[in-house]
Amino acid sequence: MCGTCGCGESDVRVEALADGRGPVATADHDHSHGHDPVPGVVEIETALLAKNDHLARHNRAWLAERGITALNLMSSPGSGKTSLLRRTITELAPVRPIGVIEGDQETRIDAEKIRGTGAPVVQINTGAGCHLDADMLARGLAELAPPPGSLVFVENVGNLVCPALFDLGEAAKVVVVSVTEGEDKPLKYPYMFSVADVVVINKIDLLPYVDVRLDRLVAHCRSVNADALVLPLSVTTGEGTAAWGEWLLTCEPVLT
Amino acid sequence: MHELAITQSVVDAVTERTGTAPVTVVRLRVGRLAGVVPDAMRFCFELVTAGTPLEGAELEIEEPEGRGRCRTCGAEFPLPDLVLLCDCGSADVEVLAGRELAIASVVLATPVP
Numbered sequence: 001m002c003g004t005c006g007c008g009e010s011d012v013r014v015e016a017l018a019d020g021r022g023p024v025a026t027a028d029h030d031h032s033h034g035h036d037p038v039p040g041v042v043e044i045e046t047a048l049l050a051k052n053d054h055l056a057r058h059n060r061a062w063l064a065e066r067g068i069t070a071l072n073l074m075s076s077p078g079s080g081k082t083s084l085l086r087r088t089i090t091e092l093a094p095v096r097p098i099g100v101i102e103g104d105q106e107t108r109i110d111a112e113k114i115r116g117t118g119a120p121v122v123q124i125n126t127g128a129g130c131h132l133d134a135d136m137l138a139r140g141l142a143e144l145a146p147p148p149g150s151l152v153f154v155e156n157v158g159n160l161v162c163p164a165l166f167d168l169g170e171a172a173k174v175v176v177v178s179v180t181e182g183e184d185k186p187l188k189y190p191y192m193f194s195v196a197d198v199v200v201i202n203k204i205d206l207l208p209y210v211d212v213r214l215d216r217l218v219a220h221c222r223s224v225n226a227d228a229l230v231l232p233l234s235v236t237t238g239e240g241t242a243a244w245g246e247w248l249l250t251c252e253p254v255l256t
Numbered sequence: 257m258h259e260l261a262i263t264q265s266v267v268d269a270v271t272e273r274t275g276t277a278p279v280t281v282v283r284l285r286v287g288r289l290a291g292v293v294p295d296a297m298r299f300c301f302e303l304v305t306a307g308t309p310l311e312g313a314e315l316e317i318e319e320p321e322g323r324g325r326c327r328t329c330g331a332e333f334p335l336p337d338l339v340l341l342c343d344c345g346s347a348d349v350e351v352l353a354g355r356e357l358a359i360a361s362v363v364l365a366t367p368v369p
Contacts, residue, residue, distance in 0.1 A: 040367035044359040046269050048262055048284070048292075131258060162258035165291055190338035191291035224338050226327075226348040 013125045014139045017111045052166055055134035059141065059169025063152075064253040070137075070152040071251065072168050074192060075176035076185075077158030080202040082110045083235045084176060084244075085153055089117040091245060097150035101140040103132045103157045110155065120144060131162035134169055151248065160189040171254045172197040175228075179203050180210055183217040190224040198229045200244065205234040259296035262357075264304045270362055271309060279313045281363035289322040289338055289354035313362075322354025 047053060063070050073081050082102075089098050100121040102110045111123035122144045124136050132140075137154060146152050154170060156163040175196040177185050180203055186193040193199065199221050207214060218230050229247065233240030270279060282301075286294050294317045301315045322335030328346035340349035 041361055041363050042274055043361045044270060044273055045361070046273075046359050048265055048269070048286075048357040048359060050269060051265055129261075131261075133261070161291075165258055165262070187339060194338050194340075223341055223347045226340070 012127060012129065012136055012139075014136070014143050015108065015111075015123045015125070016143045017108065017115045017121045017123060049165065049167075052134045055138060056167035056169040059134055059138055060171075060253075060255060062138075062141070063169065063171070064255050066146075066148045067253060068146050068148065068150050068152055069251045069253050070141075070154055070168070070170045071248075072154045072156060072163075072170035072173045073176060074156045074160070074163045074173065074196075075158060075178075076160045076181060079158075079176045079178045079181065080235050081155050081158070081176050082113050084200065084202060085114060085155065086117050087235050087238075087241065088153075088245070088248065089114070089119045091241070092151070092248060093117070093119060095249070097147050099144045099146040099150055099152045101137065101144060101152065101154045103136070103155055105129070105157060120146070126157055130157060130159050131166050132156050132168060133166045137168040137170075151251065160185070160192045164192040164195050171251055174198045174200060176200045176202055177217070179207055179212045179214070179217065183212045183220060186217070186220040186224050193221055193224045193228070196221075196225055196228045198231060198247065199225070201230065201232040202235055204232045204239060205237045259292060260300045260304070262292060263297050263300040266301070266359055267304050267308050267310055269359055274309065274362060274364060276309050278365035279310045279362045280365045281314045281316060282310060283316045283318070283360040283362065285318045285320060285356045285358045285360050287320045287322065287354040287356035289335060289351060290357045292357060294319060318360070320353055320356050323352045324349045325352055326350075 075081050085100060092098060098119050100114045100119055102121060102123045103126060104110055105126050108123045111121045114121040122140050124140050154168060173196050175192055201217060214232060221228060221230050231240060231244050233244055286292050298315055305311045324335040324340060325332045326342035326344060326346050327348040327350055329342060329344040331342055335354055341347055342349055
């Protein structure tokens with residue numbers, strides 16, 4: 001939480017599951033609090049998410065200074081984000097240090113699953129909150145203390161609506177959708193799919209058993225986001241995961 | 257319910273500028289493609305302004321229409337939603353307007369001469 005103005009929600013809990021690291025205070029960010037009343041109409045002209053965006057820029061700079069690449073994983077609950085991370089950590093950890101920040105309303109279940117892979121992990125419980133914001137990520141990063149050059153996966157709260165609006169300071173946004181959710185998800189939740197840099201279509205091994213055509217699901221992704229990289233894969237069988245791994249190896253920190 | 261967090265940010269941003277001066281009107285711009293529901297913001301506004309200088313203020317929300325431009329054929333057209341399809345068949349459409357999410361201005365109860 002910011003010690004200057006107290007931003008950050010009081011029921012948010014940040015908890016490290018990696019060994020031996022105590023809580024680390026998050027540095028306060030710069031503020032320009034002006035408190036002089038101004039007469040009549042006052043032009044504000046401020047982005048509604050200005051405070052979050054300011055903190056996100058702070059995170060982005062912090063990450064870039066350390067050569068750390070953060071990826072924001074978003075999806076509906078049950079799409080396979082945690083399973084994807086477990087497989088990815090197993091395959092990629094020998095190549096690059098990996099840390100994980102898990103976001104859920106409650107429980108440490110996902111963080112425990114990640115810890116089983118040996119990767120350092122921090123669980124953020126948002127309480128009533130439906131998304132992670134840049135302040136929560138700052139606190140999570142302070143707790144995780146990822147080494148320079150590492151890859152940090154941020155698993156957002158399972159929700160195809162709210163997380164789309166909040167920049168965390170990540171290098172890229174990855175949206176995971178599974179074929180069992182139906183082929184119309186990009187049309188029903190266009191805001192989420194429109195902000196994605198990468199769309200992972202998971203559980204393609206189940207295509208023979210569901211009434212979903214992969215080409216139509218891809219076309220629906222394209223109709224709300226022509227630029228996103230679309231990667232169909234199966235975490236269970238490993239089909240398509242090589243392309244995901246190759247993309248991850250190209251990821252670098254960004255400054256804007 | 258991200259509107260609650262976003263509406264809270266309105267109170268924070270306004271009081272950063274106007275301090276403790278009572279506010280009677282808050283004017284926002286929430287584009288039709290911004291992913292925020294104005295009615296939900298109105299619902300949250302009363303809750304989050306209670307006990308602040310914005311308590312009782314009127315919330316005016318301008319809702320700019322969505323507009324897009326096709327990167328393939330160059331046509332500009334209204335965008336009723338985020339399904340970005342041009343009549344020419346291209347889905348490579350740039351959103352020009354409709355994603356606004358800003359506090360435009362406020363009116364203070366007691367203008368100081």
